[in-house]
Amino acid sequence: MNIIQLNNLVKRYPVGNGEFTALNDINLNFKEGEFTGLVGPSGSGKTTLLNIIGSLDTPSDGSAIVMDKSIAELSHKEAAMLRNQHIGFIFQTYNLLPVYTVYENVEFPLLLQNKNAAQRKSAVMEALEWVGLTDKVKSKPSMLSGGECQRVAIARAMVKKPQIVLADEPTANLDSKNSHHILQTMQKLNKELGVTFLFSTHDEKVMQYLNRLISLEDGKVISDTIKNA
Ligand SMILES: Nc1ncnc2c1ncn2[C@@H]1O[C@H](COP(=O)(O)OP(=O)(O)OP(=O)(O)O)[C@@H](O)[C@H]1O
Numbered sequence: 001m002n003i004i005q006l007n008n009l010v011k012r013y014p015v016g017n018g019e020f021t022a023l024n025d026i027n028l029n030f031k032e033g034e035f036t037g038l039v040g041p042s043g044s045g046k047t048t049l050l051n052i053i054g055s056l057d058t059p060s061d062g063s064a065i066v067m068d069k070s071i072a073e074l075s076h077k078e079a080a081m082l083r084n085q086h087i088g089f090i091f092q093t094y095n096l097l098p099v100y101t102v103y104e105n106v107e108f109p110l111l112l113q114n115k116n117a118a119q120r121k122s123a124v125m126e127a128l129e130w131v132g133l134t135d136k137v138k139s140k141p142s143m144l145s146g147g148e149c150q151r152v153a154i155a156r157a158m159v160k161k162p163q164i165v166l167a168d169e170p171t172a173n174l175d176s177k178n179s180h181h182i183l184q185t186m187q188k189l190n191k192e193l194g195v196t197f198l199f200s201t202h203d204e205k206v207m208q209y210l211n212r213l214i215s216l217e218d219g220k221v222i223s224d225t226i227k228n229a
């Protein structure tokens with residue numbers, strides 16, 4: 001089953017008096033349980049593509065169907081529900097809530113899901129264990145290093161065990177050991193729970209974990225390679 005379908009997807013942004021085409025006729029399908037990397041030069045459209053799949057932005061033309069829902073046709077409320085229930089998003093810039101602690105940041109998605117306090121606590125602590133930050137529960141983001149913030153963002157995206165994790169350069173600020181540890185955790189969620197992962201990445205370390213690699217250039221797909229399982 002295709003969990004994500006992109007058909008003739010185009011994204012144009014208004015720039016000055018004209019338009020800039022950030023995504024140009026993208027046709028891609030993703031099956032449940034794929035572990036895919038998007039690569040391409042800066043400005044090639046990786047973040048734009050993840051944002052549309054994550055219902056944070058909408059297509060200008062064509063369609064993006066995610067879990068049988070057409071992104072362009074969702075109301076704000078329906079888009080929020082799709083994200084809260086099914087999608088974990090790791091932002092390139094983390095987007096942590098500065099006044100909240102590490103624990104509260106990771107707990108946040110669960111508060112939107114009617115989980116009781118005990119369920120939330122065990123899920124948050126498990127997610128913080130995945131990223132090696134159980135000793136920082138009470139810290140605020142301003143007290144953390146860049147890589148630690150990135151790990152909090154990863155824990156927050158994965159804590160609810162969503163069907164889809166969209167990860168924008170998730171290892172950009174991590175050292176080799178942390179990168180491998182987190183990629184192994186993601187691979188485990190992928191294999192055991194069938195979570196579908198879509199990364200954007202420049203990181204060679206990520207490549208060995210992927211089972212599919214898509215290259216973008218100037219908003220177009222220039223290659224799409226299935227790797228050996
Ligand atoms: N809101 C916007 N308005 C105008 N242009 C935009 C907007 N958002 C993105 N763009 C342009 O679209 C193109 C694709 O941007 P995008 O952020 O998707 O690239 P990327 O592949 O993620 O790059 P990077 O590797 O640097 O993160 C860029 O040229 C960017 O300037």
Ligand SMILES: [Mg+2]
Pocket residue numbers: 046047048092168200
């Ligand atoms: Mg980007």
